[in-house]
Structures are given as C-alpha cells and as structure tokens.
C-alpha cells in the first residue's frame with residue numbers, strides 16, 4: 025500500500041442500506057469522502073427476502089455516496105449477518121522438532137492450516153478464520169510465536185461460516201446492482217472495529233449492535249473475538265409495540281419513539297400528555313407519557329434480556345472486565361444504558377464510530393453507522409494474513425499512542 029487508495033463498505037441492514045467510501049493513506053489514515061443511505065425493504069434479519077428491492081436500495085445508496093465522493097467505486101466490502109452465521113473454535117497441532125531458529129512464519133501458517141482443516145458441510149462456506157490463541161509446549165496465550173523455541177505448536181482458530189445460499193443471494197444482489205464483492209465481513213466484527221478500543225478487546229468486552237431487526241453480539245477477550253451471537257429483535261419491535269399499545273400507525277409510532285420515548289423514567293415527565301393521531305378515520309386521542317414509557321421499557325428489557333441469556337451461555341461471560349458497548353440505531357434510545365447496566369450489572373457505554381477518522385466524520389457520527397465504518401477499518405487491516413490485526417495492537421499502551429500522536433503532529 026504505497027499510495028492513497030479508495031475503499032468502500034456496504035451494510036445491508038433491516039432498516040437501511042448504507043454505503044461509506046473512504047480514502048486511505050499509506051499510513052492507513054481513513055478519510056471519509058462519501059456516504060449514502062437508503063431505506064431497506066428487501067432485507068430481513070440479514071437475509072434477502074426481496075431481490076429487486078434489495079438491488080434498488082443498494083443502487084440508491086451507492087449512487088448517493090458516489091456523487092458525494094465524486095468517484096466511482098470498485099470492489100466493495102459487504103457486511104453480513106443472520107441466524108445462519110455460526111462461529112466455532114478449532115485446534116491445530118504441529119510438531120516443530122529441534123531447530124536453532126525456533127518457530128518460523130511457515131510453521132505458523134502450517135498450524136493455522138491444520139486448525140482450519142476441519143470438514144465444513146458443502147452447503148456452508150467459511151467467512152473468517154481468526155486466530156484466538158497460540159500455545160507453545162503447553163504454554164497458552166502466546167501472541168506471536170515466531171522466533172520462540174519449542175517442540176510443539178498449537179493454534180486455536182475461530183472459524184466463522186455461513187449458509188452458501190444466504191451469502192450467495194447477497195452476492196447476487198450486490199452484483200446485480202453493478203458492484204463487485206471484495207470480501208464479506210460479519211456485522212458484529214465490523215461494528216467491533218468501529219467502536220471498541222484495543223484495551224477493551226483485551227480486557228474483555230461485549231459488543232451489542234442493536235439495529236432495526238436484529239441484535240448482533242460479539243464477545244472479545246485477550247484481544248481476540250471469542251464468541252458471536254444473534255438475537256432476532258431490534259428497534260422495529262419497539263415501534264411495533266408502540267403502534268399496537270397506543271393504537272396508532274407504524275409511521276407515527278416510529279416518530280414518537282425517536283422524539284418522545286425513553287427506556288428509563290429519569291428522561292421523561294411521566295405526567296406529560298401526548299396527542300396520538302387515530303388510525304382508520306378515528307380522531308386523535310390523548311395519552312400519558314407513562315403509557316408510552318411502559319410499552320418501551322417492557323420491550324427494551326425483554327430485548328436486552330435475550331442478549332443477556334445468550335451472553336450467559338458463553339464461556340467468556342465472566343471475562344467482561346470492560347463491560348458492554350452498545351451501538352446500532354437503538355443505542356440512540358434514551359435510557360438504554362440505565363436498563364442495560366441494571367440487568368447486566370456491568371458498565372455499559374454507547375459506541376459511536378468516529379475514532380481515528382477525518383473528512384466527512386459528521387455524516388457517520390451515529391451508532392447506526394458502526395457496521396459500515398467498521399467495514400472500512402477491517403479492509404484497511406492487513407488482509408494477506410487473512411487474520412485479525414488491530415489498527416492498534418493489544419500491546420499499544422497509552423504512551424505508545426501518545427508518542428504516535430506527537431510524531432504525527434510534528
């Protein structure tokens with residue numbers, strides 16, 4: 025990478041399709057130059073349910089981003105999610121023998137290949153193979169084994185696979201919209217790169233990306249992705265409940281959710297009266313804010329409780345020293361942190377994907393852009409290794425970053 029190059033990311037969400045175009049410098053600095061968004065009607069829970077509508081949403085978002093950037097994009101990195109995506113840790117073992125130079129890059133490649141050599145059913149394909157751990161002569165948590173002396177090298181690789189059919193439909197939609205898929209990245213991994221910092225990834229953190237239709241979960245520990253999960257609930261369920269509970273249209277329910285609702289009473293005047301337009305020719309009605317709060321709070325609590333139960337099943341559930349980071353459009357909902365912290369009994373913060381960016385940062389400074397911005401960050405990493413390499417490595421201390429910042433500045 026010796027000159028500026030262009031990278032583009034596409035997020036096919038349940039609520040919206042978004043595209044981000046960035047210019048990346050040889051030093052891997054990301055400059056956002058184009059952003060496009062369109063409403064998504066052809067996707068549900070990460071799966072294409074209407075090909076033509078999906079193609080049109082992609083075309084609109086890509087067109088807007090290209091006009092803003094003033095360029096046409098080439099290959100694009102696409103975020104994928106859905107119940108069909110599964111993660112599984114696999115172990116590889118090789119014998120090194122006794123040699124003077126210790127473990128070599130070729131050995132690392134060989135042990136990774138050995139871990140990857142498990143049978144994958146024909147209807148599934150591999151999306152990621154991420155190194156979780158190296159073990160040298162029974163000594164675990166080796167970050168980089170190259171150069172170390174040892175007789176036996178083990179690698180734990182987290183293999184993420186998805187249904188070939190579901191991924192094939194996404195590829196087809198992208199190609200029919202006139203683009204080429206550069207690579208596919210699971211949503212929770214992309215969002216993680218946008219909003220988590222390396223210290224959190226190292227200490228243990230859980231990312232919750234709560235979108236319109238789904239909640240994507242990613243658990244990080246020791247600098248590696250350890251577990252992924254999905255709950256088929258998001259902000260649309262809250263909107264649906266408001267529409268039902270207050271007997272109004274989905275459109276008005278969405279508006280009132282964003283403008284007037286909260287999941288915690290500290291953000292509301294529960295006595296306040298709200299006027300609700302009636303449906304099917306009925307006149308408007310007046311309701312207490314408390315009624316709106318009851319509906320929203322119940323759904324948010326249930327939604328987070330599903331995530332809580334999924335996280336509890338993970339063997340890393342007790343390794344979340346950095347708590348949780350919530351992102352996705354629902355992270356905008358007032359009071360979600362209070363409900364989450366009480367339920368998880370862990371600290372929680374909102375993740376907004378603006379770190380280490382320049383250019384049109386304002387256009388992506390919302391939690392609903394985490395996946396798209398994360399795709400750019402993932403693309404910027406060293407792809408050759410086909411492995412997770414953080415922009416800041418887990419060994420980067422605050423002082424390293426400060427030194428880097430000072431040297432960049434002068």
Ligand SMILES: Nc1ncnc2c1ncn2[C@@H]1O[C@H](COP(=O)(O)OP(=O)(O)OP(=O)(O)O)[C@@H](O)[C@H]1O
Pocket residue numbers: 036037038039040041064069070234235236237238239258259260263278281282352353354355356357358391392393
């Ligand atoms: N200020 C806000 N308050 C409450 N909810 C909000 C707010 N802003 C956005 N949302 C909700 O966020 C959801 C959309 O989030 P996002 O854009 O992350 O979804 P998506 O990526 O399209 O969907 P998914 O990830 O589920 O496929 C919608 O349900 C929307 O109502």
Ligand SMILES: [Mg+2]
Pocket residue numbers: 037038211233235236352395
């Ligand atoms: Mg999303």
